[in-house]
Amino acid sequence: MCNETPAIATTRLCQGCDLPLQPATLDAKHNAYCPRCQTQLSRGGSPSLSGNLAIALTCLCLFIPAYSMPFLSVRLLGVTIDGSLWNGIEHLYNDGFAELAVLVMFCSIIAPVLLCSALILCHIALRKRWFMGLRIGSDIIYRLKGWAMIDVFLVAIAIASFKLKDFADLMVGPALYALILLQVLTVLLISRVSIRRYWQAWRKETSYQHESKDVHCLFCHLSQPAGTHCQRCHHRLHKRRPQSIERTWAYVLAASVAIFPANLIPISILLTNGQHLEDTIYSGVVSLFNSHMSGIAVIIFIASILVPMAKIIGLGYILLSIQLKRMTFAKHRMRIFFIIKMIGKWSMLDLFVISIMLTLVDRGQLLNFIPGNGAVAFGLVVVLTLLATESLDPRLMWDCAATDNNTHKRSVDE
Incomplete structure (x- = not known):
């Protein structure tokens, strides 16, 4: 639950939208989420x-x-x-x-x-x-x-x-x-670890006597007055990540360029029975369908084609909305951001498959497998989109969004 008029000592700013909140004591079955942006504030229970x-x-x-x-x-x-x-x-x-x-x-x-x-x-x-x-x-x-x-x-x-x-x-x-x-x-x-709990074990939030809380430290999750460095972990404090929009745009645009050779140049080359088979990502998916491996084909198609394109388009949409100061659908954009973070790593699937195929295929015999240059471009797309997601500060989405005064009264459910 989150109360409307919290004491300053226990108030915490949401790391996703900067909304001042006071998480109540949680039981072992419930997590706390921000009522405005649905960012997880804390985990239920107290894993040792x-x-x-x-x-x-x-x-x-x-x-x-x-x-x-x-x-x-x-x-x-x-x-x-x-x-x-x-x-x-x-x-x-x-x-x-x-x-x-x-x-x-x-x-x-x-x-x-x-x-x-x-x-x-x-x-x-x-x-x-x-x-x-x-x-x-x-x-x-x-x-x-x-x-x-x-x-x-x-x-x-x-x-x-x-x-x-x-x-x-x-x-x-x-x-x-x-x-x-x-x-x-x-x-x-990963489901148990909370960096905030480790810093709480070092020094509790309530031990800091703050008259106001204007900045939230993303490293130790201490909300505090504006300053140059965090009072608990000593990291530099910023109201928003420096040059977040510029850096994210740079990663997204670079990934948008790299995605073309990643999909057009062969990503793998297989020599079998005297045949030289060059596969791009798309042709590899088609050959899997033709080989009656439709389940594997769907997984590769989603992980290697849909996911990278969805990340680029989704991040581009969020960045444009921030720069155009769109005040509506902030919650929808936040959901898109959460999805992008969740699915981002699965783009590595094709590169792992290539490394495994290289391990298991004994070259010089009937089978000969080597990566194509498209794999390098695809690896670049994976890295750039992951870096773009990490560099984007989601709080920028809420700086120009209309604030619902009733948000403070909502309950936070699991």
């Missing part, structure tokens, strides 16, 4: 921080078998080929696609490992009362939460398996079980 630590430590242990052992093996002409995540990255690098190798490694290995390590660092910092440790750890969690894509990688393994099942015998490797368990724990961890 020690539980987060246990999950993070378990994930770090699972990373070892998940990344070092084969997740899938193929048997072709009596030869068994083991596929691991490192092999796919190595093949991408050796084939001259170093940028794609770095991107795949970052999203599937570096970001998840750093995320868990940062969480452990936060616990150490709280125990030792080490301010810089907590700040560094919480910064890593804040910036990398959306880049950990183990779930996307698992779906990519399934798609690559369907593509190869007609050419070779497939065998499940031990790393696949570790990846599945790792994904379950990662989802659980």
Whole structure:
């Protein structure tokens, strides 16, 4: 619930629209959402921080078998080929696609490992009362939460398996079980982790005596009077993210240019039975339909064609609305922004499939698989759209929107 006349000590500005609110005490079954923009203010219940630590430590242990052992093996002409995540990255690098190798490694290995390590660092910092440790750890969690894509990688393994099942015998490797368990724990961890709770454990909001609250810190979620630096985490304070519109426009326009070669240039090249098959994203979807793999074709079409275009169009619409100072449909634009954030990472699906195919196809025999230059352009689209989403400050949508005075009286339901 959110009350209309909160005490200054417990008032918090919504990080999505800057509406002053006072979240009431929540039970274990309910979350709190802003009544105006529906941004989640806090999670219901009180998951223990020690539980987060246990999950993070378990994930770090699972990373070892998940990344070092084969997740899938193929048997072709009596030869068994083991596929691991490192092999796919190595093949991408050796084939001259170093940028794609770095991107795949970052999203599937570096970001998840750093995320868990940062969480452990936060616990150490709280125990030792080490301010810089907590700040560094919480910064890593804040910036990398959306880049950990183990779930996307698992779906990519399934798609690559369907593509190869007609050419070779497939065998499940031990790393696949570790990846599945790792994904379950990662989802659980991300759903539990709240940076605000860690900073609350460092110092509670109510301990700050503020006569007014004009700025909300996006790093530790402390609402406070206007100033140069946050009083709790010492990050620079800004009423709005500096040059948010300009930077977002730059990313969106660059992605709009890169999406053409990404869709027109072949993204993969497969040599089979003497045939040289070059596939763009669209032709690959068509060939999957023709091979009676309609389910996989739909997934690839949505993730690799619809999602990048929807992100570019959606972000462009939001930016134009902000600059034209549109006062209506702010809630609809906020929903579009939430959807863009939610679906953004799934554009990586095709790139993961390429790295897995490189791992499992033994070149020089009947099958020969190499990436096309379109994969580089597509990787650029993925990165640019993710950066565009992160750089856009959603509060700009509400600066020119009409404020409903009755909003303060609404209840916040799960």
